[in-house]
Amino acid sequence: MSLLNLLSLDDKDIDTVTTVVRTWARNIVSHSTASADRPPWRRR
Numbered sequence: 001m002s003l004l005n006l007l008s009l010d011d012k013d014i015d016t017v018t019t020v021v022r023t024w025a026r027n028i029v030s031h032s033t034a035s036a037d038r039p040p041w042r043r044r
Contacts (some may be wrong), residue, residue, distance in 0.1 A: 009017070
């Protein structure tokens with residue numbers, strides 16, 4: 001996404017993007033910690 005596209009987003013879009021990024025980051029963190037705790041065949 002270009003800088004011009006980012007500048008043309010309104011507040012609602014920015015909130016949506018922020019929420020998505022936060023959720024995505026949280027999922028990655030919980031995934032990596034969860035899989036570190038369990039053997040691969042126990043992962044669900």
